[in-house]
Amino acid sequence: MTDFKKLVPAHMQKLASYKPGKHLRQAEMESGVRCIKMASNENPFGPSPLAVEAMKAATGDVNFYPDNGVMELTARLAEIHEIDPTQILITAGSTTLLDILARTLLGPGLNAVTSKLSFIVYPIVTQAAGARLIEVPTLDDGYDLEGILAAVDGNTRLVYLANPNNPTGTVVDAGAIDRFLDRLPAHVITVLDEAYCDFASYFAAERGFDYSHALDYVRAERPVVVLRTFSKAHGLAGLRVGYGIGPAELMGYFARMKPAFMVSALGEAAALAALADADHLQKSVENNARGAKLLTPAIAEMGIRVVPTWANFIFCHVGEEARSLCQHLQENGVIVRPMTGPWGAPDAFRVSIGTPEQNEQFLGALKRARIPELK
Ligand SMILES: Cc1ncc(COP(=O)(O)O)c(C=O)c1O
Known part of the structure; x- marks a missing residue:
C-alpha cells in the first residue's frame, strides 16, 4: 500500500x-x-445585463480554447489604467494570482507579512508555498503599518495589504501607504489588494478622503503589485476574472507560473462588457x-x-x-x-x-x- x-x-x-x-x-x-446570501461580498444586483448579452454571444465559440494571453481584455485594461499591457496579468480571479505570487516568490525559509484579521487566502497561499505568514496584531480593527514594518526581516518577500481590508472593512489612506513603501526594504514586494476599490473610491469621494493612487507606484516602477477583481462591484464572481498590475519583468515571471487557458472565453467577454457598463x-x-x-x-x-x-x-x-x-x-x-x-x-x-x-x-x-x- x-x-x-x-x-x-x-x-x-x-x-x-x-x-x-x-x-x-x-x-x-x-x-x-x-434564503438570501449576504455572506460573500457579491454584487446583489447580479451581473451587468451587457455582460450577460456578451456571454450569450460568446457561447457559440466555446468549442475553441480561449485566448491564452487574454489580449483584448488586457489591452482594454491597459488603456483604462494608462499603463503598458506587459504590466498586467489576468487570472481566474485575483485569489489565483495571490497563489501565483506566493509560488513564485516564496519558499521554505522565507516569509510574508500581513495583519491579523485579514483575508483568509493569505495564509493558505503562503503556507502552500512552504513559507511562513507573519500576522501582525490589528490596530483599530485594521492594519498596523508600523507593526508590519517592524515584522519585516531579511527573509520577507511579500507584504499583503488588503485595502479595504476583508473582513473588517477598514482602509489605509494613500499618504500612509506612500510613507510605508518609502520605508520598506527593496527585497520586499507589496501586494496592494484592492478587490473593493470601487466601493472605497465612492466612499472616499463622499467623505473627502484620499483613498489610493496605487497605480502610480506601478508607473514609477516601485516593487508593488496591485490586485483587482471583477468579482465584486462588477458582479462576475461566478466567472472568475481578476488581474494584477505590476512591474513588467515581475509580471512576466508570474505569467510563466500561470496554468494555460486559465481565463475562459466567456469570462473575458463578460469582463469586457462589464467595463463598458458604467x-x-x-x-x-x-x-x-x-x-x-x-x-x-x-x-x-x-x-x-x-x-x-x-x-x-x-x-x-x-x-x-x-x-x-x-x-x-x-x-x-x-x-x-x-x-x-x-x-x-x-x-x-x-x-x-x-x-x-x-x-x-x-x-x-x-x-x-x-x-x-x-x-
Ligand atoms: C481582499 C480580497 N482580495 C481578493 C479577493 C478575491 O476575489 P476573486 O478571487 O474572486 O477575484 C477577495 C474576495 O473575497 C477579497 O476579499
Missing part, C-alpha cells in the same frame, strides 16, 4: 483549505426556508453606500459593535453568541459569514450589503434574533 503521507510534504499536510461562504442551496436545505457599476456603488448608511447605525442600535465600512460588507462584533446568532439568521432566511476558524474572530460576523429589500430582511431577522441586549 502506498503511504500517501510520506509523499506529501509536511507543510502541505498542515494546510487548511479555503472555506467559502455557505452556498445558498446548502443553507436552504439545512434551514428549510428560502451605469451598472454606478448603481452598485451608490446602492452600497446607501446600504452602509442604513445598516451601520441600525446594527449598532442593537448593541453590536460595528466597524465603519469602506467596502461592501460590515464587520459586526457581537460577543459570545455570534455563532448562535448566525444560525438564527440562517433559520430566518439570511446567510451571513461567521468569523470563526481561520478568520480568527469567533465573536463576530460579517454581513454583505444587499439590495434595499435584502437589507431590510436582514435587519428584521437580526431584530428577531435572541441577543441579550434585546431581551
Whole structure:
C-alpha cells in the first residue's frame, strides 16, 4: 500500500483549505426556508445585463480554447489604467494570482507579512508555498503599518495589504501607504489588494478622503503589485476574472507560473462588457453606500459593535453568541459569514450589503434574533 503521507510534504499536510461562504442551496436545505446570501461580498444586483448579452454571444465559440494571453481584455485594461499591457496579468480571479505570487516568490525559509484579521487566502497561499505568514496584531480593527514594518526581516518577500481590508472593512489612506513603501526594504514586494476599490473610491469621494493612487507606484516602477477583481462591484464572481498590475519583468515571471487557458472565453467577454457598463457599476456603488448608511447605525442600535465600512460588507462584533446568532439568521432566511476558524474572530460576523429589500430582511431577522441586549 502506498503511504500517501510520506509523499506529501509536511507543510502541505498542515494546510487548511479555503472555506467559502455557505452556498445558498446548502443553507436552504439545512434551514428549510428560502434564503438570501449576504455572506460573500457579491454584487446583489447580479451581473451587468451587457455582460450577460456578451456571454450569450460568446457561447457559440466555446468549442475553441480561449485566448491564452487574454489580449483584448488586457489591452482594454491597459488603456483604462494608462499603463503598458506587459504590466498586467489576468487570472481566474485575483485569489489565483495571490497563489501565483506566493509560488513564485516564496519558499521554505522565507516569509510574508500581513495583519491579523485579514483575508483568509493569505495564509493558505503562503503556507502552500512552504513559507511562513507573519500576522501582525490589528490596530483599530485594521492594519498596523508600523507593526508590519517592524515584522519585516531579511527573509520577507511579500507584504499583503488588503485595502479595504476583508473582513473588517477598514482602509489605509494613500499618504500612509506612500510613507510605508518609502520605508520598506527593496527585497520586499507589496501586494496592494484592492478587490473593493470601487466601493472605497465612492466612499472616499463622499467623505473627502484620499483613498489610493496605487497605480502610480506601478508607473514609477516601485516593487508593488496591485490586485483587482471583477468579482465584486462588477458582479462576475461566478466567472472568475481578476488581474494584477505590476512591474513588467515581475509580471512576466508570474505569467510563466500561470496554468494555460486559465481565463475562459466567456469570462473575458463578460469582463469586457462589464467595463463598458458604467451605469451598472454606478448603481452598485451608490446602492452600497446607501446600504452602509442604513445598516451601520441600525446594527449598532442593537448593541453590536460595528466597524465603519469602506467596502461592501460590515464587520459586526457581537460577543459570545455570534455563532448562535448566525444560525438564527440562517433559520430566518439570511446567510451571513461567521468569523470563526481561520478568520480568527469567533465573536463576530460579517454581513454583505444587499439590495434595499435584502437589507431590510436582514435587519428584521437580526431584530428577531435572541441577543441579550434585546431581551
Ligand atoms: C481582499 C480580497 N482580495 C481578493 C479577493 C478575491 O476575489 P476573486 O478571487 O474572486 O477575484 C477577495 C474576495 O473575497 C477579497 O476579499
